[in-house]
Amino acid sequence: MLYLRNLTYHPTACPDPILKSVNLDLESQKLGLIIGPSGSGKSTMLEILSGLAEPTSGKMFWREQELVPEQMQQLAGLVFQFPERHFCGGTILEELRLGHPEIGTERVREALAEVGLDHLSLSTKPHALSGGQQRRLALAVQLIRQPHILLLDEPTAGLDWSMRRQLVNLLAKLKQHWTLLVVTHDAGDMLEIADYCWNISHGELKSIDPIALQAKTKQPLPAA
DSSP: OEEEEEEEEOOTTOSSOSEEEEEEEEOTTOEEEEEOOTTSSHHHHHHHHTTSSOOSEEEEEETTEEEOHHHHHHHEEEEOSSGGGGOOOSSHHHHHHTTOTTOOHHHHHHHHHHTTOTTSOTTOOGGGSOHHHHHHHHHHHHHTTOOSEEEEESTTTTOOHHHHHHHHHHHHHHTTTSEEEEEESOOGGGGGGOSEEEEEETTEEEEEOHHHHHHHHTSOOOOO
16 A cells, blocks of 8 residues: 655745645555646656655655655656657567566566557567557556556547547556556546546645546536
């Protein structure tokens, strides 16, 4: 279980904190959804949880162990928004082995199977894949590291309806074995698979009921 306690992030160059006393509890093998507009602090939170940034104050725990940024890098796997822009390998095999040349072909195949890409040749170029396949490959890149928690920044951005549905179905399957935290500006299809939901605005995080929010989004428009 992931716990955040009074997490604040206030860079010296900013007049106001980007994150303000954030508290969050996320159980293992559940999907948490953080919803907020651009500039609300949601991507900054993922950077802190992945160890790429250090909070100004507050504490982070996995189960009962307090964690520092270096430990967060081992604990979490971050899938960036538009992850295809971060591909460096010339082939799927190279991409999955980046930084881990010791990984065997069997583990590579297992990671690809987890995201439904095991039918592809390992010599396929990542940039030759469709948008949805590229998002799946980005997930496999993190899964192969065996993180405890997967962090996803706007995972459905730029995908058409069919690809969004496929990705949502995949995330629903992955949360049976992994803990997922997703940030997005548009909850959309993600609400139906979310176990926990928060709204973030001006760095302040507030819990909301995903079922109630989903029902609200489905309400018919008033008659003209």
